[in-house]
Amino acid sequence: MDDAPASRRKLPSVDHILKTEAAVAAISRYGRPATVTAVRAAVGEVRAAARMGAHATFDETLLATAALARLEASSRSRLRPVFNLTGTVLHTNLGRALLAEEAMEAALKAMRSAVALEYDLETGKRGDRDDHVRDLICELTGAEDATIVNNNAAAVLLVLNSFSLGKDAIVSRGELIEIGGAFRMPEIMARAGARLVEVGATNRTHPKDYLAALNAETGLILKVHTSNYRIEGFTAEVSPRDLATIAHQRGALLFHDLGSGTLADLACYGLAHEPTVREAVAQGADIVSFSGDKLLGGPQAGFIIGRRELIAAINKNPLKRALRVDKIRLAALEATLKLYRNPDRLAERLPTLRLLARSVPELEAQAARLAPALSQRLGERRGAAIAVEIVPCKSQIGSGALPMETIASVALVLRPREKSGRALDRLANALRALPMPVIGRISDGALLLDLRCLEDEAGFLESLDALEPSDALA
Secondary structure (H helix, E strand, C coil), X not given: CXXXXXXXXXXXXXXXXXXXXXXXXXXXXXXXXXXXXXXXXXXXXXXXXXXXCCCCCCCXXXXXXXXXXXXHHHHCCCCCCCEECCCECCCHHHCCCCCCHHHHHHHHHHHHCCCCCCECCCCCCECCCCHHXXXXXXXXXXXXXXXXXXXXXXXXXXXXXXXXXCCEEEEEHHHCCEEHHHEEHHHHHHHCCCEEEEECCCCECCHHHHHHHCCCCEEEEEXXXXXXXXXXXXXXXXXXXXXXXXXXXXXXXXXXXXXXXXXXXXXXXXXXXXXXXXXHHHCCCCEEEEECCCCCCCCCCEEEEECHHHHHHHHCCCHHHHCCCCHHHHHHHHHHHHHCCXXXXXXXXXXXXXXXXXXXXXXXXXXXXXXXXXXXXXCHHHCCCEEEEEEEEEEECECCECCXXXXXXXXXXXXXXXXXXXXXXXXXXXXXXXXXXXXXXXXXXXXXXXXXXXXCHHHHHXXXXXXXXXXXXX
């Protein structure tokens, strides 16, 4: 005879479970309603298991503990810190730039108290939130004026909507880029109300192509810095300086979208040169836009700089309010921009540049320190299932900056003895399941942990201590 119904009758009531020590602790921490829901869920799972004839516990303490574990798991933030060992410094999927200590402190202060966000302390009247960073941006770029929105895509949308609504926006076919998430420049232009006018060919665009397209219906010429790809071979493009001359001769505006724009010359840090924002202004662009959370090394933001009367027109656009940034980001931006006033200490204080500028000898020394400890955790303690090697590798900047350039780096390579893709996947899954997940990259039958972005060695090893003996590592 099936005794499952009798077994189910042994289940303690929810009220009894709520009187256990674990349940009382859960109520104190998460509240009674949430605890009751978790207990009922735990009881429901046991009841379902018993119905299927599986072994199930009916101990009220164990059920309360299961409910508490469920609450703890659901209360963890989904936005979890991870170790970025992918070799991509500005990894879009991992949050891009790490903020400087000064920026984090400024943001924390802004969160803790009321601030004079749109309040002029000298006059006692309403102020403009952009005032907190406007002078700094102009000082660092040479622009007449500036405004700030929540990212560079928003900056492009706002500029196009302000000056090309119902008008032509001329752009080279070779610059109709697609950015992350399959967002394409033509689609952004359409949403802005601009009429896209493509000129030239994918690989070659000449001055005559722009001249032929310019007419009374032209709102602006858009120059897009192709930061996330390169076209090589039989190519030609019109320089920003020449394009500015063409636009101004015909009374049109030149809008230069720099994308991942930088305020510092990366060549000073041993990297390839990337056009700086100051250079774009000096080359004659009427308006320039760029990101705050990429090479600049700050929080997510989009900067629009240029001629004073044009920025004033942009600020009158109703979309500007919809795209503005809050006090927290403004505080972090101001602190980040101030770091650029001292270029001699910039790489030391700005995490993005510090990580990009790490030398190979420094990384080799770090690898030599970590490899034995990693071998012990993954090898000797786990039946030598995984070999650990130190190998040279290549890092990249990421977020669309200098896509063809790589940076010499060093990786710890984890190679399962079992030659199968499944073994490699199990290893990668195990590292992602750690209290602070470790994210590497799979290449040539191994898991590479590029050390360029690893500064917290102790935290990395402590997280590895949580690895459990399992089929993934045995």
